[in-house]
Amino acid sequence: MPEQPDFLILKVNDKFVTVARGTTVAAAIxxxxxxxxISVTGEPRGPLCGMGICFECRATIDGAPHQRTCQILCAQDxxxxxx
Amino acid sequence: xxEHFDILVxxxxxxxIAAAVSASASGKRVGLVDDNPAPGGxxxxxxxxxxxxxxxxxxxxxxxxxxxxxxxxxxxxxxxxTLRVESDQDCRDLCYEKLILATGARExxxxxxxxxxxxxxxxxxxxxMVRGGLPIAGKRVVVGxxxxxxxxxxxxxxxxxAKIVAVCEQAPLRRFVPFAAYLLREPAKLLQGIDYLTxxxxxxxxxxxxxxxxxxxxxxxSVSLQRSGKNWEVRCDYLACGYHLVPNLELAALVxxxxxxxxxxxxxxxxTSVAGVFCAxxxxxxxGVELALLEGKIAGxxxxxxxxxxxxxxxxxxxxxxxxxALRSATALDxxxxxxxxxxxxxxxxxxxxxxxxxxxxxxxxxxxxxxxxMGPCQGRICGxxxxxxxGWDSALVESNIRPPIFPAMxxxxxxxxxxxxxxxxxxxxxxxSTGTPKETR
Numbered sequence: 001m002p003e004q005p006d007f008l009i010l011k012v013n014d015k016f017v018t019v020a021r022g023t024t025v026a027a028a029i030x031x032x033x034x035x036x037x038i039s040v041t042g043e044p045r046g047p048l049c050g051m052g053i054c055f056e057c058r059a060t061i062d063g064a065p066h067q068r069t070c071q072i073l074c075a076q077d078x079x080x081x082x083x
Numbered sequence: 084x085x086e087h088f089d090i091l092v093x094x095x096x097x098x099x100i101a102a103a104v105s106a107s108a109s110g111k112r113v114g115l116v117d118d119n120p121a122p123g124g125x126x127x128x129x130x131x132x133x134x135x136x137x138x139x140x141x142x143x144x145x146x147x148x149x150x151x152x153x154x155x156x157x158x159x160x161x162x163x164x165t166l167r168v169e170s171d172q173d174c175r176d177l178c179y180e181k182l183i184l185a186t187g188a189r190e191x192x193x194x195x196x197x198x199x200x201x202x203x204x205x206x207x208x209x210x211x212m213v214r215g216g217l218p219i220a221g222k223r224v225v226v227g228x229x230x231x232x233x234x235x236x237x238x239x240x241x242x243x244x245a246k247i248v249a250v251c252e253q254a255p256l257r258r259f260v261p262f263a264a265y266l267l268r269e270p271a272k273l274l275q276g277i278d279y280l281t282x283x284x285x286x287x288x289x290x291x292x293x294x295x296x297x298x299x300x301x302x303x304x305s306v307s308l309q310r311s312g313k314n315w316e317v318r319c320d321y322l323a324c325g326y327h328l329v330p331n332l333e334l335a336a337l338v339x340x341x342x343x344x345x346x347x348x349x350x351x352x353x354x355t356s357v358a359g360v361f362c363a364x365x366x367x368x369x370x371g372v373e374l375a376l377l378e379g380k381i382a383g384x385x386x387x388x389x390x391x392x393x394x395x396x397x398x399x400x401x402x403x404x405x406x407x408x409a410l411r412s413a414t415a416l417d418x419x420x421x422x423x424x425x426x427x428x429x430x431x432x433x434x435x436x437x438x439x440x441x442x443x444x445x446x447x448x449x450x451x452x453x454x455x456x457x458m459g460p461c462q463g464r465i466c467g468x469x470x471x472x473x474x475g476w477d478s479a480l481v482e483s484n485i486r487p488p489i490f491p492a493m494x495x496x497x498x499x500x501x502x503x504x505x506x507x508x509x510x511x512x513x514x515x516x517s518t519g520t521p522k523e524t525r
Contacts, residue, residue, distance in 0.1 A: 044301055
């Protein structure tokens with residue numbers, strides 16, 4: 001396999017985060033300590049199922065809302081916003 | 084854009100990979116569609132050193148002629164012979180002669196006070212997050228719920244440097260005696276069990292024990308455990324709690340397959356009640372990776388070259404089904420778990436509907452109409468299985484409750500006309516996938 005850089009840098013809520021290649025966006029958000037979303041009655045929420053079923057980890061990635069961040073890998077210069 | 088396949092497999096876990104690889108050996112055009120970034124399903128999820136079996140099958144998939152659509156989710160079955168799939172920004176119709184459903188299973192979650200606090204996750208849920216890069220070294224973790232997954236998760240997290248504070252299995256020890264007796268006849272599973280126990284040496288294991296509450300402000304700080312009427316509190320960073328598995332039946336139900344006793348009904352060749360539609364792996368029975376591989380092989384061969392080719396595997400499968408029964412009786416839920424939720428405990432996490440609000444209703448449909456339970460983005464995938472246990476409602480697992488799109492979809496994905504004449508064979512037709520702003524539909 002060709003050598004790829006081991007780390008990438010993305011932005012979560014305008015803060016730079018450095019993660020290992022292969023890290024999911026959900027894991028990157030948790031590393032910043034932020035809740036991933038706020039529920040309809042105002043509770044902070046984080047991931048539950050880790051496999052794209054529960055929708056608790058949805059956030060906005062590069063302008064696209066409602067992305068299931070546990071199913072998407074981080075990419076260089078990605079911009080993520082939680083709710 | 085449309086693609087045409089002789090055989091289309093949905094789900095790239097062990098069952099789907101085995102089905103696609105086995106079917107493609109016949110020279111037929113085989114497609115494999117999966118919503119994860121990489122093949123392997125949950126059990127062979129990337130991020131851990133893969134076992135020999137996983138490496139073997141993933142290598143077979145790599146060298147096969149199987150056409151892979153990774154990162155695509157099935158949202159609809161607009162007509163017989165066509166599935167509509169969506170990626171982050173695109174939508175396609177996939178046409179098939181024969182279909183193999185290998186859609187896997189999800190964890191069952193039971194609501195308890197505090198289960199919505201961040202860092203309370205499923206057992207498989209936390210495991211998947213760690214495989215996805217979440218740092219766990221030095222973190223204090225309580226693992227709870229029921230089933231063999233708990234031990235597998237505890238062992239994996241311990242090897243990643245987590246401090247496993249406790250493993251709580253809801254079933255009493257005596258229920259595991261027949262299960263252990265079964266394992267004695269299965270050297271591979273026995274060795275795996277010994278490996279897990281080695282990895283978690285020094286961890287406190289409790290049976291007949293479960294988390295009754297989680298507390299913490301912005302995130303989890305501690306968990307209360309209960310065993311034999313005694314409660315105690317432990318401080319921890321994560322709670323990994325799941326009550327065994329429930330099959331993902333939504334697509335099978337949408338396609339029209341008969342569901343029996345919570346699973347897709349099939350014959351010995353894994354043919355469902357719909358002609359040309361096969362089902363393999365967890366949607367037929369929760370029986371572990373060996374059974375899933377075997378069912379994948381049977382379904383792949385039966386779909387591609389006919390039932391005679393799969394005949395000799397049928398007796399192997401019958402033997403494996405004994406594990407299914409052993410597992411089912413070992414993980415039967417304690418009725419006391421119905422009392423975990425209080426009036427204010429949320430059951431539906433999408434729409435924040437409490438146990439108290441649901442308790443007044445007589446059926447899943449009634450509750451949906453009156454409270455919006457199960458009507459958020461997960462479409463009842465989490466609360467459906469919970470209300471089935473809590474209230475005996477026949478929730479989302481009933482065919483008539485399933486309507487397209489089976490996952491929230493972009494409006495542009497719903498716009499492809501149903502009478503699209505591109506199937507079969509006309510591969511160059513480009514369907515309208517004009518990019519509007521992605522929008523969630525309810």
